[in-house]
Amino acid sequence: MRSRRLLLLQMLGLLAACAPEVIKSPEKLTIGVVSYDEGLQSLDRYGKFRDYLASQVGAIIELEPTLNELKAIERIQSRAWSLVFAPPGLAAIAISKEDYKPIFSMQGVLNQKAVIVVLADSPIVKLADVANKTVAIGQPGSATGYYLPIYALYGLNLAAIEFTTTPKAILEMVDRGQAAAGALSKDEFERYRSGFSDKRFRVLHTSELGIPPGSVLVSPKIAPDLVQKIVDAMKSAPPNLVQSAGYIANAPVPNYEFMIKVVERVRPIATRIRQKPAPLYEEGRN
Numbered sequence: 456m457r458s459r460r461l462l463l464l465q466m467l468g469l470l471a472a473c474a475p476e477v478i479k480s481p482e483k484l485t486i487g488v489v490s491y492d493e494g495l496q497s498l499d500r501y502g503k504f505r506d507y508l509a510s511q512v513g514a515i516i517e518l519e520p521t522l523n524e525l526k527a528i529e530r531i532q533s534r535a536w537s538l539v540f541a542p543p544g545l546a547a548i549a550i551s552k553e554d555y556k557p558i559f560s561m562q563g564v565l566n567q568k569a570v571i572v573v574l575a576d577s578p579i580v581k582l583a584d585v586a587n588k589t590v591a592i593g594q595p596g597s598a599t600g601y602y603l604p605i606y607a608l609y610g611l612n613l614a615a616i617e618f619t620t621t622p623k624a625i626l627e628m629v630d631r632g633q634a635a636a637g638a639l640s641k642d643e644f645e646r647y648r649s650g651f652s653d654k655r656f657r658v659l660h661t662s663e664l665g666i667p668p669g670s671v672l673v674s675p676k677i678a679p680d681l682v683q684k685i686v687d688a689m690k691s692a693p694p695n696l697v698q699s700a701g702y703i704a705n706a707p708v709p710n711y712e713f714m715i716k717v718v719e720r721v722r723p724i725a726t727r728i729r730q731k732p733a734p735l736y737e738e739g740r741n
Contacts, residue, residue, distance in 0.1 A: 482514040482681060487536035489527050489545065490520035501540075504692070504700040511688035512681065523620045524596025531555065538685070539672040540701065543567070544598030546670045547714040557670035557708040558686055562701045566665025568641045569603035572629060575657045579635060582607065582660050588635035589615045591628040598714060600625065603662045604638030605721045623647045630655060667709030671702050 486505060501518050509516040519536065521527050524545050530536050531549045540561065541549060549555035571590075573579045579588070590613055593600025600622060617634055619625050625637035626647055636659060639647075648656055671689070673682050689697075690704050697704050 484514050484516045484537035486518050486538045487530055488520045488540045489524055489542060500699050504696045507692060507696055508688055512684045523594040525594040528596050534674055534676050537674050537677055541672050542669040543666045543714055544602055545596040546672060547711045547718050548596060549672050550711060551715045554675040555672040558673050559671040559702040560706045560708050561669035562703055563668035564642050568665050569599035569662040570641045570644050570658050571604060571636050571638045571660040572656045573636045573659045575654055579659060585636050586611045587614050589617060591617045591619050591625045591634035591637040594618060598666050599640035600638055602717050602721045606717055607660060666714055670708055
């Protein structure tokens with residue numbers, strides 16, 4: 456009896472040794488970026504970084520650029536993006552509302568300002584003169600194109616608010632006279648104004664408080680051990696890949712406390728103006 460039992464155990468051990476090894480499928484990750492009208496350029500810019508990160512963490516990684524912050528918010532809310540290269544307004548929403556975690560600061564202008572611009576020969580000379588006019592702003596999620604402008608225009612009756620998809624489109628609307636004023640970041644204004652005739656625009660208003668740069672965010676769905684692998688790989692990435700991806704490997708992540716407060720203050724107003732664009736004041740105020 457004992458010999459039969461021993462033989463059975465030996466046979467079971469042999470079968471276990473011959474059983475095929477279970478190969479774990481590689482993790483699938485998606486990197487989200489806001490590309491405005493630079494979709495193909497974004498694929499080129501982040502392509503080598505994506506390939507590097509995939510090789511370092513053993514994952515299949517896809518790159519998904521979107522044209523504006525509104526689409527990005529949808530992807531973040533559905534937790535479809537594993538990593539996000541997020542501008543500051545989008546970062547504030549993702550951190551405060553969707554539990555994304557910042558792991559690196561993005562490159563960019565410290566204390567970025569929002570500006571409201573008008574045509575150089577416009578009769579508008581102060582912010583109050585925008586009352587009863589049409590204003591072009593960006594999409595929800597944009598700190599300098601959406602939240603700070605609404606914050607600055609709070610209390611004014613406006614004829615209409617035009618929501619645009621890119622900073623360049625905001626300037627185009629002002630250039631064509633479709634909007635009396637347009638809101639975007641100071642950096643974006645300097646970048647895109649060269650595409651128009653010289654001295655075509657004038658800055659009407661600049662936000663008093665600057666905002667921090669964007670962040671690289673990681674989804675709460677990603678396991679902690681994989682997050683650590685991603686962080687380690689990004690810290691040790693070659694400098695040219697770090698530069699092309701636009702993050703800073705050795706800087707503290709930005710503080711978004713102020714930006715989150717602005718988003719919370721603007722959110723009830725923003726909900727109303729998307730249903731009926733004007734005025735920008737709370738119920739019961741005049």
